[in-house]
Amino acid sequence: METEKKIIGRCPLCGGNVVKTCKGYRCEHNIGEQPTCVLNINGIIGNRKMNDDEIAGLLANRSILLDGFVTKEGKSFPTVLELADDGAVNMQSVIGKCPHCGGDIRVGSRAFNCSNYANQAAPCSFAIWRNIGGHQLTLAEAKEICGKQITSAELEMYREDGSIYRKRLGLSPDKLQIVKI
Incomplete structure (x- = not known):
C-alpha cells in the first residue's frame, strides 16, 4: 500500500519532488539507501518555524x-x-550595493538600509522603505532599485482615501531617495 506524501515543490538541484518530512523538507531523491540528491531543508531555521508556502517560494x-x-x-x-x-540554506542580510555610496544594502525590519549609515567618515542615509504607499516591496523590487535604479513594472499603491494607483519606483537624481515615477 502506497503512503501519501505532501509535495511542496520541485527540487532546484535535481528536479525531483520535495516532500514534507517529520523534520522539515527533503528531495524525494534524498530518501532511502542510495540518495542521489543532497537537498534537505530543516523545518526550523533561525529559531523560526518554516511553513510550506515559504519553502515553496x-x-x-x-x-x-x-x-x-x-x-x-x-x-x-x-x-x-x-x-x-x-543544497545549503544560507542567511544573507546583504541584498545589493548602495546606488549612492557603494556600501552594502542590508535587510532591516522596516527598510533596506545602507551599511554606511553609521560610518563616521562618510555617513550615507540611503534607505528603501519596505512599505511604500501601502505596497510591500519584494526582494526582487528592492534589488531592481539598487541595480537598475528603477522597478521594471508599475506597482499597485494606495491613497489615503483607499483609491488605487500604479507607479514605478526609482531613484532621485542624487540617488538618495526613492521617488514614484
Whole structure:
C-alpha cells in the first residue's frame, strides 16, 4: 500500500519532488539507501518555524525575504534565505550595493538600509522603505532599485482615501531617495 506524501515543490538541484518530512523538507531523491540528491531543508531555521508556502517560494526562486528569525539572545531580525547549489540554506542580510555610496544594502525590519549609515567618515542615509504607499516591496523590487535604479513594472499603491494607483519606483537624481515615477 502506497503512503501519501505532501509535495511542496520541485527540487532546484535535481528536479525531483520535495516532500514534507517529520523534520522539515527533503528531495524525494534524498530518501532511502542510495540518495542521489543532497537537498534537505530543516523545518526550523533561525529559531523560526518554516511553513510550506515559504519553502515553496524558496524552491521556486532560490531566495526569499522573511521576517521573524530570532537570535539566541531573543532579538528578532529579518533575513534573506538563499538556497545554494550544494543544497545549503544560507542567511544573507546583504541584498545589493548602495546606488549612492557603494556600501552594502542590508535587510532591516522596516527598510533596506545602507551599511554606511553609521560610518563616521562618510555617513550615507540611503534607505528603501519596505512599505511604500501601502505596497510591500519584494526582494526582487528592492534589488531592481539598487541595480537598475528603477522597478521594471508599475506597482499597485494606495491613497489615503483607499483609491488605487500604479507607479514605478526609482531613484532621485542624487540617488538618495526613492521617488514614484
